[in-house]
Amino acid sequence: MPSHRYRDVYSRVQVPLTDRDWPGKRLTHAPLWVPVDLRDGNQALAEPMDPERKRRFFELMVRMGYKEIEVGYPSASQTDYDFVRLLAGTGLAPEDVTIVVFTPARRDLIERTVDSIRGMPNPVVIHLYTATAPTWRDVVLGKDRDELRQIILDGGRDILELAGALPNVRFEFSPEVFNLTEPGYVLDICDSMTELWLATPERPVILNLPATVEVATPNVYADQIEYMHRHLDRRDSVILSVHPHNDRGTGVACAELALLAGAQRVEGCIFGNGERTGNVDIATLALNLHAQGVDPMVDFSDIDEICRTVEYCTRIPLHERHPYAGDLVHTAFSGTHQDAIRKGFAEHRRRAEESGVAESELDWRVPYLPIDPADIGRTYDAVIRVNSQSGKGGIVHLLETGYGITLPRRLQIDFARHVQHHTDTTGTEVTTAGLWSLFRRTYLTERSTVDNVRLVGWETTGGDTPAIRITLTVDGHERTSTHRAADPIEALGAAVNEAGIPVEILGLVQQSLRGGDDGDGGDGERALCLLEYRTGTVTGWAAGCGDSAPAAGMNAVMSAVRRTRP
Numbered sequence: 159m160p161s162h163r164y165r166d167v168y169s170r171v172q173v174p175l176t177d178r179d180w181p182g183k184r185l186t187h188a189p190l191w192v193p194v195d196l197r198d199g200n201q202a203l204a205e206p207m208d209p210e211r212k213r214r215f216f217e218l219m220v221r222m223g224y225k226e227i228e229v230g231y232p233s234a235s236q237t238d239y240d241f242v243r244l245l246a247g248t249g250l251a252p253e254d255v256t257i258v259v260f261t262p263a264r265r266d267l268i269e270r271t272v273d274s275i276r277g278m279p280n281p282v283v284i285h286l287y288t289a290t291a292p293t294w295r296d297v298v299l300g301k302d303r304d305e306l307r308q309i310i311l312d313g314g315r316d317i318l319e320l321a322g323a324l325p326n327v328r329f330e331f332s333p334e335v336f337n338l339t340e341p342g343y344v345l346d347i348c349d350s351m352t353e354l355w356l357a358t359p360e361r362p363v364i365l366n367l368p369a370t371v372e373v374a375t376p377n378v379y380a381d382q383i384e385y386m387h388r389h390l391d392r393r394d395s396v397i398l399s400v401h402p403h404n405d406r407g408t409g410v411a412c413a414e415l416a417l418l419a420g421a422q423r424v425e426g427c428i429f430g431n432g433e434r435t436g437n438v439d440i441a442t443l444a445l446n447l448h449a450q451g452v453d454p455m456v457d458f459s460d461i462d463e464i465c466r467t468v469e470y471c472t473r474i475p476l477h478e479r480h481p482y483a484g485d486l487v488h489t490a491f492s493g494t495h496q497d498a499i500r501k502g503f504a505e506h507r508r509r510a511e512e513s514g515v516a517e518s519e520l521d522w523r524v525p526y527l528p529i530d531p532a533d534i535g536r537t538y539d540a541v542i543r544v545n546s547q548s549g550k551g552g553i554v555h556l557l558e559t560g561y562g563i564t565l566p567r568r569l570q571i572d573f574a575r576h577v578q579h580h581t582d583t584t585g586t587e588v589t590t591a592g593l594w595s596l597f598r599r600t601y602l603t604e605r606s607t608v609d610n611v612r613l614v615g616w617e618t619t620g621g622d623t624p625a626i627r628i629t630l631t632v633d634g635h636e637r638t639s640t641h642r643a644a645d646p647i648e649a650l651g652a653a654v655n656e657a658g659i660p661v662e663i664l665g666l667v668q669q670s671l672r673g674g675d676d677g678d679g680g681d682g683e684r685a686l687c688l689l690e691y692r693t694g695t696v697t698g699w700a701a702g703c704g705d706s707a708p709a710a711g712m713n714a715v716m717s718a719v720r721r722t723r724p
C-alpha cells in the first residue's frame with residue numbers, strides 16, 4: 159500500500175491539549191439533538207428528497223420528539239426553499255420545535271435564506287458555515303487566514319443586518335473542517351462571532367465544530383473539543399455543538415468523547431446517512447445512552463416505523479447488522495449464544511414473577527442482548543434462529559415458543575444431532591415450522607408406511623379387577639391380549655412385548671401442544687407424548703400426538719415399536 163502518501167493527523171494540525179479532563183467524565187444526560195437529515199443527509203443522496211419525502215421525514219422527527227431540526231439549505235434549491243416556506247405557512251412544525259436553516263457566507267445566499275424564514279412562527283436558527291482549515295483556504299477558497307476571517311465576519315454581519323431584529327431568530331456558526339484547523343485561529347474566529355452576534359445566556363450562539371472529514375482517532379477530536387470548551391469566551395452564552403462524520407468509522411465514538419469533553423449538542427443523521435461514509439448516527443448515539451440507563455429524550459419505541467420511513471425517504475436500505483435497528487441485530491444463530499439467551503429469558507420471566515414487577519420494567523440482564531428488543535418495538539420472534547451453527551438451546555427455544563413443547567434434556571441432545579445433520583446437509587436455516595416437521599419425521603413414526611405392526615384398538619374390561627384389552631396386528635396377524643396395567647400405555651407396552659417385540663418403556667413425558675405456524679400439532683392434535691425406550695442395549699426416543707394424553711401415549715408406543723422394526 160502506498161501509505162507513505164498520507165500524513166498522520168499530528169503533523170497536519172496541532173493537537174492543543176497535553177492534560178485533559180474528558181477521560182474521567184461520564185455521560186449522564188442526553189445532549190441537545192439536531193437531526194440534519196433534511197440538509198446534510200439530503201445533500202448526499204443521488205436523488206435528493208422530493209417535497210413529499212421531506213415532509214414525511216420531518217413529521218417522523220417531530221413524532222420522535224426532536225426539538226431542533228435542520229430542514230434545509232434554502233438558497234441551494236427551490237425544493238429546499240419551498241419546504242421552509244411550507245413550514246412558515248402551515249402548522250406542520252409544533253411551536254416548540256426550532257427550525258434550522260443553513261447558509262454559506264455569501265450575501266446573495268444569505269438574503270435568500272432570510273427570505274425563506276419570513277413569517278415563520280417557530281424559533282429559528284440561521285446556521286452560517288465556511289471552511290477554515292489550511293487546505294480549504296489555499297486550494298478551495300483561495301484566501302489567506304485574514305481574508306477568510308473577513309469573509310466569515312462579513313457573512314455574520316449580513317445575517318445580523320438582515321435577521322438580527324427578528325425576535326425568534328438565533329445564530330449558529332460552523333467552522334467547516336474544524337478538526338483540521340489551527341486551534342488558536344479557529345478559537346479566535348469563534349470568539350469574534352459570539353462577540354459580533356452579542357451572545358448572551360438568554361440568546362446563546364451555537365458554535366458547531368465539525369469533524370467534516372474524520373481524520374483522527376476519537377481522542378484527538380475530544381482534545382480539540384475540550385480545548386475549545388475551556389478557552390472560548392462567553393462560554394455561558396455558547397452552546398457547544400459537534401458534527402462528526404464517519405470517514406474512519408468512528409463517528410459515534412467521536413461524538414461520545416466530545417460530549418465528555420464539554421459538547422452540549424450533537425448534529426447528525428438518523429442511521430447515519432450523509433456525505434461519503436455518512437454523518438454520525440444519532441439513532442445509535444441515542445440508543446447507546448438508553449442502553450446505559452440514560453433517557454435519550456427521543457422516542458425509539460417503534461424502530462421499524464422509523465426504519466421504514468428513513469429507508470423510503472433516503473432510498474437507502476438499512477444494513478441488517480446496523481446497530482440496534484438492523485433486521486439481524488437481535489438474532490442469535492450460534493449455539494452457545496442461543497443457550498445463554500434462552501436461559502436469560504427464563505431467568506427474566508422468573509424474576510418478574512417473583513418480584514411482581516412487569517417484565518417490561520424489570521432490570522435487563524439477558525446475555526448477548528444489550529437492550530430488550532421490546533423497548534424499541536421488536537418482538538422476540540426473531541431473537542433465535544437455527545442453522546448449522548446452532549445447538550440444542552436454540553432448537554429448544556423455537557419449539558418452546560412456537561409449539562409450547564419442552565423437550566427433556568436427553569431428547570434435546572438426540573434431536574440436536576438430527577437438526578445438525580439436516581442443516582449441514584441443506585446448508586440453510588431451519589424455521590420453527592421446519593423444526594417441527596423434522597421432529598415429526600424423526601420421532602412420530604406412527605403413520606409410517608412400514609406398517610407391519612398396528613394397534614387395532616383397546617378397551618377397559620369391567621369386573622372386580624379391571625384390565626385393559628389390546629388388539630394388535632403384527633405382520634398381518636391379529637392378536638388380542640388382556641393386561642392388568644395402570645393405564646393403556648403400560649398395557650400396550652406389555653402387549654407388544656408379548657407379541658415378541660422387545661420394546662421397554664423407560665419413561666414418558668406428556669405435554670400439551672400449542673398452536674404453531676400451522677395452527678396446532680397437525681390434524682387438531684393437542685397432546686404430545688415423548689417416550690424414551692430401550693430395545694436390547696439401545697435406547698431411543700419416540701413421540702406420539704393425539705387429541706388426548708392417552709391417545710398421544712398409545713401413538714408414542716407405536717412410534718417406538720416402528721422405530722425398532724425396519
Ligand SMILES: CC(=O)SCCNC(=O)CCNC(=O)[C@H](O)C(C)(C)COP(=O)(O)OP(=O)(O)OC[C@H]1O[C@@H](n2cnc3c(N)ncnc32)[C@H](O)[C@@H]1OP(=O)(O)O
Pocket residue numbers: 198201231233234235261262263264267287288289298299334370
Ligand atoms: C460540509 C458541508 O456539508 S458544507 C455544505 C455543502 N452543501 C452543498 O454544497 C449543497 C448545496 N450547494 C449548492 O447548491 C451550491 O453549491 C450553491 C447554490 C450553494 C452555490 O452554487 P454555485 O454558486 O454554483 O457555486 P459552487 O457550488 O460551485 O460553490 C463553490 C463556490 O462557493 C465558494 N464557497 C464554498 N463554501 C463557501 C462558504 N461557506 N462561504 C462562501 N463561499 C463559499 C467557493 O469558494 C466557490 O467559489 P468560486 O466559485 O468563487 O470559486
Ligand SMILES: CC(C)C(=O)C(=O)O
Pocket residue numbers: 198287288332333334335366368369370371401403
Ligand atoms: C456543519 C457543516 C459545515 C457540515 O456539514 C460539515 O462540516 O460537515
Ligand SMILES: [Mg+2]
Pocket residue numbers: 198368370401403437
Ligand atoms: Mg456535515
